[in-house]
Amino acid sequence: MAIFLSGVKPTGIPTLGNYIGALRNFVKFQNEHKDDLFVFFVADLHAITTPQDPKELKQNIRNLVGLYLACGLNPDNMILFIQSEVSEHSEMGYVLQSVTYMGELERMTQYKDKAQKQTEGIASALFTYPVLMAADILLYDAEYVPVGDDQKQHLELTRDIAIRFNNRYGETFVVPEPLIAKTGSRIMDLQNPNKKMDKSADNNKGCIFLLEPLDSIRKKIKSAVTDSESIVRYDVENKPGISNLMTIYSSLTNLTYQEIEEKYRGIGYGQFKGDLAEIVVDEIAKIQNKFNEIINSPLLDQLLDEGRQKASQIARKKLCEVYKKVGLGRF
Ligand code: AMP
Ligand code: TRP
Numbered sequence: 407m408a409i410f411l412s413g414v415k416p417t418g419i420p421t422l423g424n425y426i427g428a429l430r431n432f433v434k435f436q437n438e439h440k441d442d443l444f445v446f447f448v449a450d451l452h453a454i455t456t457p458q459d460p461k462e463l464k465q466n467i468r469n470l471v472g473l474y475l476a477c478g479l480n481p482d483n484m485i486l487f488i489q490s491e492v493s494e495h496s497e498m499g500y501v502l503q504s505v506t507y508m509g510e511l512e513r514m515t516q517y518k519d520k521a522q523k524q525t526e527g528i529a530s531a532l533f534t535y536p537v538l539m540a541a542d543i544l545l546y547d548a549e550y551v552p553v554g555d556d557q558k559q560h561l562e563l564t565r566d567i568a569i570r571f572n573n574r575y576g577e578t579f580v581v582p583e584p585l586i587a588k589t590g591s592r593i594m595d596l597q598n599p600n601k602k603m604d605k606s607a608d609n610n611k612g613c614i615f616l617l618e619p620l621d622s623i624r625k626k627i628k629s630a631v632t633d634s635e636s637i638v639r640y641d642v643e644n645k646p647g648i649s650n651l652m653t654i655y656s657s658l659t660n661l662t663y664q665e666i667e668e669k670y671r672g673i674g675y676g677q678f679k680g681d682l683a684e685i686v687v688d689e690i691a692k693i694q695n696k697f698n699e700i701i702n703s704p705l706l707d708q709l710l711d712e713g714r715q716k717a718s719q720i721a722r723k724k725l726c727e728v729y730k731k732v733g734l735g736r737f
Contacts, residue, residue, distance in 0.1 A: 420616050425616060447542070499537050548580065554586070
């Protein structure tokens with residue numbers, strides 16, 4: 407049985423980028439691998455590496471759990487939990503800091519980007535964040551980690567940490583593989599197609615949220631930045647705006663770029679954007695309906711309680727093994 411694992415930070419409401427780059431793939435893999443185990447969690451400890459309002463954070467955690475299920479994750483072969491409820495993540499993170507080098511963390515591009523945006527001092531947790539992420543993964547012997555393109559560097563570091571630990575203390579961790587989709591692993595901002603769509607961005611006009619009113623989604627797609635050529639053609643370098651919209655189109659319909667180009671040959675951007683708006687709205691409306699059905703159901707807490715228990719069991723065992731190998735305590 408293979409183990410697939412991934413997490414999403416509960417900072418704000420998940421975006422269409424999170425859906426196409428991550429959530430939707432979780433569901434796809436789960437459907438394709440019914441005999442394997444899927445470990446999904448809400449990465450709330452990662453959320454506080456940048457300032458969060460406590461009330462909003464609480465709400466975002468609940469909404470994210472609801473969205474995981476509304477997007478189609480199946481409780482049958484899944485362990486679903488909240489990261490902070492399984493204390494082994496922090497404990498393992500600390501041990502792994504002892505085999506991670508400052509220079510490795512200084513090279514992380516996400517840290518550099520985020521640190522630049524901080525006005526009130528940079529939390530040291532933002533710096534050590536990739537080590538906690540390595541702990542999240544290595545605790546469960548995960549073989550596959552489905553993520554968007556922006557997590558690739560963190561996954562490479564996780565592999566390096568696992569290999570280094572294994573070399574130093576003997577075979578302990580499974581070295582995980584990232585699963586990054588060919589199309590849609592980096593959805594860009596609709597107003598600035600050179601920047602990734604990000605739920606924590608300052609300007610929301612280029613970002614589609616999964617719980618946003620459908621009319622507002624239509625408007626954002628129709629006012630997405632394109633170019634003056636008026637030809638639907640995939641060319642990231644010269645036509646980043648239209649190429650990004652084509653990526654969204656292709657991801658949600660499974661049409662290839664070529665098929666989309668043919669379909670809209672001789673037809674302007676207006677029709678293309680109108681069609682895309684309806685495709686996106688159809689998909690998100692389904693998620694919202696399901697979300698509204700389940701968000702107040704006791705099923706959520708039931709699943710989270712069960713998830714916490716199962717995750718803790720696996721994580722405790724791994725942590726004890728690590729303490730023992732490192733020579734800590736009286737193990
Ligand atoms: P985060 O919201 O940063 O916790 O990201 C959760 C997951 O969504 C990770 O696997 C990210 O790589 C993925 N993701 C975030 N933003 C995007 C985006 N704009 N396009 C594709 N995937 C994304
Ligand atoms: N760091 C990831 C992000 O920002 C979220 C995350 C935390 C994660 N721990 C993980 C993803 C472990 C995959 C595996 O998107």
